[in-house]
Amino acid sequence: MNNVQIVNTAQKKKEILDAYAFRHATKQFDPDRKISDEDFRFILETGRLSPSSVGFEGWKFLVVQNEELRMKIREVSFGGQGQLPTASHFVILLARKDVRYDSKYVEYIYKNIKGLSDEAFKQIPSAYKNFQENDIRILDNERTLIDWASKQTYIPLANMMTAAAQIGIDSCPMEGYNKEKVTAILKDAGILDEEVYDLSVMVTFGYRAAEPKHPQTRRPLDEVVEWVH
Template identity: 55%
Template sequence: MIGTESKQQEIIKAYQFRHACKAFDTNKKISDEDFHFILETGRLSPSSFGFEPWKFVVIQNEALREKLKPVSGGAKGQLPTASHFVVILARREEGLRPDSVHVNKMWKDIHHMPEEVVQDWYDFYKSFVETELEDNDRLIFEWSIRQTYIALGNMMTAAAQIGIDSCPIEGFDKKQVTAILQNEGIINGDDFGVACMVAFGYRQKDPKRPQTRQHLDEIVEWR
């Protein structure tokens, strides 16, 4: 059994290993078992109210990657070279309304809440949407997108722990990427919108300089 200190060092080494990989070794592919593990850490990630407002679209089709390339400037190096390329979708506002099919499915079918508990949560969540999110479609969708970044971070960290590189990507035209995914039948109606992208694979070469960050004392304040 690995001791606590050894486990801590193993995790820190994974964080030190990880960097935003701009291009991957096309001769190395992630095994099905390893990528399933990465996806599973996304699936098991926490989300506000436990709504899991995400969908992970694994883009392996080369023709589709080529269509995305002209409108995804931040992924020009990753789209042609990544072993696995994922577009993370966030559930849109209609699917996160208190009386939506998805919210009720999560309460009743996934979390198996009794009817009286569902009613209590419905009242509480309805108040949250009306006050914290101002019952505003854009704010609800942005809140949904923030949840997907929890899964994104967990997947990248999990990948690093087994020696797999990654790169989170926001540099793309959301409207055009959305249009492409709609034309491909990946996004249907107003159920989901594009949150971010992430590429996985094995680095071509090590980064030119070691990872740099601010000192812990500069970003942590104790009171």
């Protein structure tokens, strides 16, 4: 590695860590500042490109810009009182329920997205049956399978928030809502097929209305990390 590469790498590391330091759970956004279409497409793209367990991509992103719908969700979301009326963009991450090894969706992913032939795909269901049934035990009931898919959605969630921070855009992930009531609102609006999707987590994006009152705090690295040699 030459000196230029060393400098560039050090600069990139600093930029990434600066983005993590910049990011905070923004409770109030500036309602007059909107994220450009180009910037928000970039944020969504980092979510789309996120990894998932065995490549199933068991998620869907609902970008809710309808103000009336946002306010209905706000009524049943104690964690979104300041964010939902002021955020530039609001995303609901849904988890797929049909991520079983033998589902039509998994067949679609491997044949239509990954490009496997019929012959090559024949090995996939049996391999992932053992993985899901015995290795990680997520076929015990419907809830364990959905919870597994829901965990996957937190990967694009984190990637989108970090990518946003790197270009100076704020965010706030939200779990503070009544799941049953938000699900009913989305179903009534005709944008949630409950046979296929389950509500996982929500996130708002925009520009902070004010700087945080307190600096970011985290436990020290040596308390978080244990090395095993």
